[in-house]
Amino acid sequence: MYQLKAVDKKFPGVHALKAVDFQIKRGEIVGLVGENGAGKSTLMKVIYGAYQPDGGTVTIDGKAVRFQNPRQAMEKGIGMVFQEQSLIPNLTVMENIFLGYERQFVRLGVINWKAMSEAAKKQLAKVKLDIDPATVTSALSFAQRQLVELAKVLTLEERVDGDLVILLDEPTSVLAEDEVKMLFTIVRDLTKRASFIFVSHRMDEVMELSDRIYVMKDGAVVDVVARGAATAEQIQQKMVGRSVDQEYYREQRQKPYDAAKVLLEMDSVSLPGRIKDISLKLHAGEVLCLVGTEGAGREAILRTTYGMRTPVSGKLKIKGNAVSGFNPQAAVAAGVGYVPRERKIEGIVAGMNVYENMTLSQMGRYSRAGVLNVAAEKALARDWIGKLSIKAHSEYADCGNLSGGNQQKVVLSKWRSGGSDIMLLDHPTRGLDIGAKEDVYEMIRDMSDDGVGVILVADTLEEAIGLSHTIIVLKDGAIQQRFECRPGAKPTLYDLLHYMI
Amino acid sequence: MATPFLPLIQGGAPLREDRVRQLMTRENAIRWAPLLVLIGLIILFTAINPAFLSQRNFARIAIAASPALMVAIGVTFIIVMGSIDLSMEGTVGLTAVLFCFVFLATGGTLAAGAWVAIPVILLVGALIGLVNGLVHVKLRIPSFMASLAIGFVGTGAAVLITGGDIVKIDDDTFRALLTWRIAGFPLMVYVVAAMTVLAWFIQSHTTLGRNFYAVGGGEELAHASGLNVRRVRIMGFVLAGVFYAVAGILQVAKLGQAESVSGANFMFISITSVVVGGVALWGGIGGIWNTVVGVLIVNVINNGMVVIGLPNYLQDGMLGLLVIVAVVLSTDRRSISFVK
Numbered sequence A: 001m002y003q004l005k006a007v008d009k010k011f012p013g014v015h016a017l018k019a020v021d022f023q024i025k026r027g028e029i030v031g032l033v034g035e036n037g038a039g040k041s042t043l044m045k046v047i048y049g050a051y052q053p054d055g056g057t058v059t060i061d062g063k064a065v066r067f068q069n070p071r072q073a074m075e076k077g078i079g080m081v082f083q084e085q086s087l088i089p090n091l092t093v094m095e096n097i098f099l100g101y102e103r104q105f106v107r108l109g110v111i112n113w114k115a116m117s118e119a120a121k122k123q124l125a126k127v128k129l130d131i132d133p134a135t136v137t138s139a140l141s142f143a144q145r146q147l148v149e150l151a152k153v154l155t156l157e158e159r160v161d162g163d164l165v166i167l168l169d170e171p172t173s174v175l176a177e178d179e180v181k182m183l184f185t186i187v188r189d190l191t192k193r194a195s196f197i198f199v200s201h202r203m204d205e206v207m208e209l210s211d212r213i214y215v216m217k218d219g220a221v222v223d224v225v226a227r228g229a230a231t232a233e234q235i236q237q238k239m240v241g242r243s244v245d246q247e248y249y250r251e252q253r254q255k256p257y258d259a260a261k262v263l264l265e266m267d268s269v270s271l272p273g274r275i276k277d278i279s280l281k282l283h284a285g286e287v288l289c290l291v292g293t294e295g296a297g298r299e300a301i302l303r304t305t306y307g308m309r310t311p312v313s314g315k316l317k318i319k320g321n322a323v324s325g326f327n328p329q330a331a332v333a334a335g336v337g338y339v340p341r342e343r344k345i346e347g348i349v350a351g352m353n354v355y356e357n358m359t360l361s362q363m364g365r366y367s368r369a370g371v372l373n374v375a376a377e378k379a380l381a382r383d384w385i386g387k388l389s390i391k392a393h394s395e396y397a398d399c400g401n402l403s404g405g406n407q408q409k410v411v412l413s414k415w416r417s418g419g420s421d422i423m424l425l426d427h428p429t430r431g432l433d434i435g436a437k438e439d440v441y442e443m444i445r446d447m448s449d450d451g452v453g454v455i456l457v458a459d460t461l462e463e464a465i466g467l468s469h470t471i472i473v474l475k476d477g478a479i480q481q482r483f484e485c486r487p488g489a490k491p492t493l494y495d496l497l498h499y500m501i
Numbered sequence B: 001m002a003t004p005f006l007p008l009i010q011g012g013a014p015l016r017e018d019r020v021r022q023l024m025t026r027e028n029a030i031r032w033a034p035l036l037v038l039i040g041l042i043i044l045f046t047a048i049n050p051a052f053l054s055q056r057n058f059a060r061i062a063i064a065a066s067p068a069l070m071v072a073i074g075v076t077f078i079i080v081m082g083s084i085d086l087s088m089e090g091t092v093g094l095t096a097v098l099f100c101f102v103f104l105a106t107g108g109t110l111a112a113g114a115w116v117a118i119p120v121i122l123l124v125g126a127l128i129g130l131v132n133g134l135v136h137v138k139l140r141i142p143s144f145m146a147s148l149a150i151g152f153v154g155t156g157a158a159v160l161i162t163g164g165d166i167v168k169i170d171d172d173t174f175r176a177l178l179t180w181r182i183a184g185f186p187l188m189v190y191v192v193a194a195m196t197v198l199a200w201f202i203q204s205h206t207t208l209g210r211n212f213y214a215v216g217g218g219e220e221l222a223h224a225s226g227l228n229v230r231r232v233r234i235m236g237f238v239l240a241g242v243f244y245a246v247a248g249i250l251q252v253a254k255l256g257q258a259e260s261v262s263g264a265n266f267m268f269i270s271i272t273s274v275v276v277g278g279v280a281l282w283g284g285i286g287g288i289w290n291t292v293v294g295v296l297i298v299n300v301i302n303n304g305m306v307v308i309g310l311p312n313y314l315q316d317g318m319l320g321l322l323v324i325v326a327v328v329l330s331t332d333r334r335s336i337s338f339v340k
């Protein structure tokens, strides 16, 4: 039904798509996997009309088409749910859902808000999201926003008669497990009406959901696998080009932490509505994992530590010093580093290049009397581009043009190279391919060896269990249980889940 | 941060063929567009009247552009931060007038110690900028409101000090800025060139310059990276104030006098130049070199219309039109979905 033939796309210094053949049939769910920077998002953007291919043909039902912009693609029934959040935060949910298509609610030049709200409710029901359509988008959690984006795309159902193709670029990376399950149910339901292209770095999800899987490497499709025709390991090997280490979480490198050296201490810290009575200690060389569902208070703990929120009661001590009137600047000065979850807003500056982004939080170390040592900055960037195999044509590459996973790698190197000894990592492996994940796990072990204390909010429970010395389970902002995780004596998934819900 | 006019040094594919292709991309077309517009204008005016392409005429353009360039560079720092500064007319007027007063009060000639007026006035410029920044940041007033208000206060203060009169300076040593020529260009052009290099150095080799781009490119991120965003903003206005003060002094050197309206017109000229040069008004993109080219474009248009003998009453309208054409040709409007 929808077909790409020998599609090519080049960017300055990057050949992002090399003669890609791709097709999708009615009602089919197609998976798309590949390393960071393999070209998945670029392929999606070509399909969606955001980029025009440099070569090759696109056909729908045998007819050649060429989209100048996403709107034209939408009129042909192609909709995209973005990898990075694309809703306008200061608009309400319904305004976002019908952005650009308000005409249907306009009578004599006036918008009928009630009708729009009704219609929005209907769309939200499709994704089983029960919120007031008049809520301002910025008040929603990341997961909720993701669902709103899906609901927005699903308005195509009413607008277009023909077949729909809905593109999902890493939709699950911000979702919790039950939310992922629900999303899958919704997607399967919708195959009556639409085909889906699904991009994810979580192999189990891709294998569970997809009818066929396209494997990409370096801009080319290297294989197409039918459901059940290959194991996860085989597919991973195809996309990385080597076999993946069994000892994924580097457990053999987990050493006991230095219990005598407390880096961070929270004493019954509370933030109304977010966390209550949180007491914890972080030691040198310790990996402390916060586990809980969305909104359980994990992020609030990180943000309080980083001075982005001021606790209402309780004490926070960093390296023995009680802190008050804390802010990110003081936190950085005290040796705290923070890899946030929302990298588009708080992770990298688009428009600044790789080395400028890497030294942003540590310019003091790369300057004397306010004058920057640019040569040293570049050397640092080149070093990390090599260490984490960041796909960028050089240290001058604009970070806004890097693939999602490679942006994440830049954020990680920014803080790791900054010499912080208290690291707050919020979903550090979000959007990373397996190879890069391994690099990050290796990096976390290196940090422990260097006496760095890490507070981690992991991407999956397995990751939390595999990496941590200590796990703290949170629920509704309060600590439920604390687990010691010595290698060989780790708690099981079930142990944790039991306290989470 | 974009290093606008240096695409060649950006690393990348070592292959010749790839290099060539890389040079012809849309990004590069956008990067070089302002310069091409400038060259195109020069060719156009020369074709109409060959006298345009003379060293003397270029010197004239350079003199006219000098104070304007200082103002435009000052506001560039602010625009890169994603803010706007509209205090330039008041600041230039007030610093020009104050410069004359201090100059006359300290001897009336550079030789007799009136050079003191120069650092004093630069300091005054910095102070006005500081007030601007403090009002904007501490009182949380949008920058355009805060600076517009301070600009009016500046103009008002200048009227108050002069009583509406013109203050004249005729010190030969000071006027040497205009009269002493090296290779056909007066000294002030070299001063401006040196200040421009200084501005470029601040932009690309100091933490302050980097911070401007960080704030303009992503304020929340800059904050989350531990930068003191409020301080950066205030420093930006201080720096802009210093450059406005330089423009004030040059304005006196150019005309030999100052009055409360010495700064008139600078708002339109400087902001137009910045936009024509390709600095994005929403921050983070472009820089000093864009502004230099932008100022030259606007001044070449101005001068060219005189040289080709366009009647006076048509010039203003023509300038407006040509500026719009220049903006259309030289800036990338495709990436902006909303123009504010």
Ligand SMILES: Nc1ncnc2c1ncn2[C@@H]1O[C@H](COP(=O)(O)OP(=O)(O)OP(=O)(O)O)[C@@H](O)[C@H]1O
Binding pocket: A011, A012, A014, A016, A034, A035, A036, A037, A038, A039, A040, A041, A042, A043, A391, A392, A401, A402, A403, A404, A405, A406, A431, A433
């Ligand atoms: N607008 C752009 N300008 C220049 N290069 C780009 C642009 N967009 C993407 N690229 C480059 O194209 C390549 C493919 O990027 P793409 O975003 O498609 O990767 P991806 O497979 O989605 O990776 P990830 O899993 O990390 O999201 C990368 O090397 C990236 O740097």
Ligand SMILES: [Mg+2]
Binding pocket: A040, A041, A042, A083, A169, A403, A404, A405
């Ligand atoms: Mg991607």
